[in-house]
Amino acid sequence: MKIGFVGIGYMGHGMAKNILEKGYSLKFKANVKRKAADDLISRGAIEEANIQDLCSNIDVLQLCLSSSDQVEDILINKKAINLLKKNSVIIDSTTANPVSTEKIIKICSENNIHFIDAPLGKTPKEAWNGNLDAIVGAENDILKKFRPIIDCWAGRIVHVGDPGSGHKLKLLNNMLSLSYYSIYYEALAICKQSKISEETFHSVISGGRMDNELFQSFMKYVLDSKEENQHKFSINNANKDLGYLMSLAIENNAPTLMGSAAKQIFQKATSNGFGEKNVSELYNLIINKKI
Numbered sequence: 001m002k003i004g005f006v007g008i009g010y011m012g013h014g015m016a017k018n019i020l021e022k023g024y025s026l027k028f029k030a031n032v033k034r035k036a037a038d039d040l041i042s043r044g045a046i047e048e049a050n051i052q053d054l055c056s057n058i059d060v061l062q063l064c065l066s067s068s069d070q071v072e073d074i075l076i077n078k079k080a081i082n083l084l085k086k087n088s089v090i091i092d093s094t095t096a097n098p099v100s101t102e103k104i105i106k107i108c109s110e111n112n113i114h115f116i117d118a119p120l121g122k123t124p125k126e127a128w129n130g131n132l133d134a135i136v137g138a139e140n141d142i143l144k145k146f147r148p149i150i151d152c153w154a155g156r157i158v159h160v161g162d163p164g165s166g167h168k169l170k171l172l173n174n175m176l177s178l179s180y181y182s183i184y185y186e187a188l189a190i191c192k193q194s195k196i197s198e199e200t201f202h203s204v205i206s207g208g209r210m211d212n213e214l215f216q217s218f219m220k221y222v223l224d225s226k227e228e229n230q231h232k233f234s235i236n237n238a239n240k241d242l243g244y245l246m247s248l249a250i251e252n253n254a255p256t257l258m259g260s261a262a263k264q265i266f267q268k269a270t271s272n273g274f275g276e277k278n279v280s281e282l283y284n285l286i287i288n289k290k291i
Helices: 010-021 034-042 051-055 068-077 098-110 124-129 140-153 165-193 198-205 213-223 235-251 257-271 279-287
Strands: 002-006 025-029 046-048 060-063 089-092 114-117 132-137 154-161
Touching (some): 002 010, 002 051, 010 034, 010 060, 010 140, 025 034, 025 051, 034 046, 060 140, 089 098, 089 140, 098 114, 098 165, 114 140, 124 132, 132 140, 132 165, 140 154, 154 165, 165 198, 165 213, 165 235, 165 257, 165 279, 198 213, 213 279, 235 257, 235 279, 257 279
Parallel strands (some): 002 025, 002 060, 025 046, 089 114, 132 154
């Protein structure tokens, strides 16, 4: 199978590298970040200047973008769906808006193009090592046919249902993690104001029922600000994902009291000009009353 790849950022670079290492032919969309592009070229990938050339004669279009707006721009505005050959597949690893995804699935069906949503879990380190989590929405026979491509970069694949299901579950996963972050920020801010140290808070939670991997990685930054890339995920993206969650909830007439509460803190940080910072850095912004 021949692969076209769009989105060679933090996660996509490693994913594309692993597809190449498994012996597949890969083309990718030209990127201003030359380090990743030049690395992939050195491994045998072909760089294409436009979507028309990228989509010519490929079996798989792999997307790893930042938002549904970017996905729709590629697939609908730039007409990638119309350029792909029949019975090819789009594998979308973007953390996307399920409302947008449903629209794209409908257009794909009308054009005899298959669609798999496979949003990601874990970090760029696991992307580079080919050990990401993939939350997959796909028809059984289509996943069976194209699973070898996902296997190139995923160490764990969870098939959660039909196309579109993966994007929904990914948002719910992110709602949980970002809500936990919001609670940690607030608890630590109260500690600080009450003259209780971060170290003491850490010692109380560690080893107890509320201890978990997310808490420990979060505290690495709190206790040592040199660990600012512990969670290489921007406040902008957190705010975007929680906004997508709101859209999903409204579409299904579901409550979002906790999700809405978590979104407030990320929305405020974004509005105050801190959107490019990593989510870990929100702690210092709160402590210093910048948000």
